[in-house]
Amino acid sequence: FQPVPEPGRGGGGPGVAGVLPPVEIPNYVFTYVGEELVLESDTVEVLKRQKEIDGRRFASLLSGVDLGLVDLGRLQDLEVSNLTMVEDRPYGYGVHVSLDEGVVNIHQNWRQWYREGQVRQALTADSLPSDQEIIAIASRLVQDLGIDLTGYGEPEVERPWERYPDQVREDYLPEYVSVRYPRRLQDLPVYEAGGELSGLQISVDLVERRAVSVADLTVPQYVTSSYPAVTDAARVLEFVERGGLYPYYGDPESEKTITIEVGTPTLAYMRYYMHAPMTSDELYVPALVFPVSVPEGETFYRPNVVVPLADELLQEPDFPRPMPLLEAPVVEEAETAPAGDE
Numbered sequence: 001f002q003p004v005p006e007p008g009r010g011g012g013g014p015g016v017a018g019v020l021p022p023v024e025i026p027n028y029v030f031t032y033v034g035e036e037l038v039l040e041s042d043t044v045e046v047l048k049r050q051k052e053i054d055g056r057r058f059a060s061l062l063s064g065v066d067l068g069l070v071d072l073g074r075l076q077d078l079e080v081s082n083l084t085m086v087e088d089r090p091y092g093y094g095v096h097v098s099l100d101e102g103v104v105n106i107h108q109n110w111r112q113w114y115r116e117g118q119v120r121q122a123l124t125a126d127s128l129p130s131d132q133e134i135i136a137i138a139s140r141l142v143q144d145l146g147i148d149l150t151g152y153g154e155p156e157v158e159r160p161w162e163r164y165p166d167q168v169r170e171d172y173l174p175e176y177v178s179v180r181y182p183r184r185l186q187d188l189p190v191y192e193a194g195g196e197l198s199g200l201q202i203s204v205d206l207v208e209r210r211a212v213s214v215a216d217l218t219v220p221q222y223v224t225s226s227y228p229a230v231t232d233a234a235r236v237l238e239f240v241e242r243g244g245l246y247p248y249y250g251d252p253e254s255e256k257t258i259t260i261e262v263g264t265p266t267l268a269y270m271r272y273y274m275h276a277p278m279t280s281d282e283l284y285v286p287a288l289v290f291p292v293s294v295p296e297g298e299t300f301y302r303p304n305v306v307v308p309l310a311d312e313l314l315q316e317p318d319f320p321r322p323m324p325l326l327e328a329p330v331v332e333e334a335e336t337a338p339a340g341d342e
Contacts, residue, residue, distance in 0.1 A: 030241045045226055055080040157177055272285050
């Protein structure tokens, strides 16, 4: 016996706790069965998120504070890069604001949620709330905290366990699920490189029937620049045949081969992080999103295969190199993300 392998081994979802008999890692073969690809544009419009929130306005509140240990008022050119606050009440929340990254995350204030000796009730299949009830719980938190949903689509309950192996999925009762409000840019959906929809996530505790966290709430301001597009359909299909921009690794030595059929793609954006010393840029690159068909009874953890259309991301056969053109782009316009079509 051995622990359940991490489903994300090939770039998929979260791990599952438990002990199961050894699981064979198969070889995966991707076969394109969709319509002929036609790439008509020789340029793509790449969006770069403007991340920073002005931290100086928060620093001014601290300029006269003397903690006794140190006089903060003596610091010069002060600005706040991170801000953390908690609600001191039963079932209160904590809020962490990264002003450098333009991201807000909300979580439980654990001291106010759980008491010593408290016992959580066990879930049963009959006690699981419906998707409608789960979304209603998330929506209440959105209303209570005044969360701005501009640029997000209709919420949906994520069910990653449906891609787990049969022996896990049959008896799996999640105590927490995520409600995702999918991000939309220019009336198009946004995907992560691993094939999942990108967007605001609210985690719901199914035992307590309460929302417990908010993740990936970001400043929706972008600048747009043009870059060369891939024009060779065969090059795109090379990446399809390896599972996307980042390869989906199986075991090529395995005696078992699973064929994943890949269908006709739709146009979307893919979120891509370009890292550099001491900083990183969050880019949204036009991409093709290919649906996948998995043989019945088999396991595959990516819901889609995503291939970006910026030519420089497809230059390396195994791993994408940084996009040097994007280090100092010529800004053509600035905009706020439009709300998606409802």
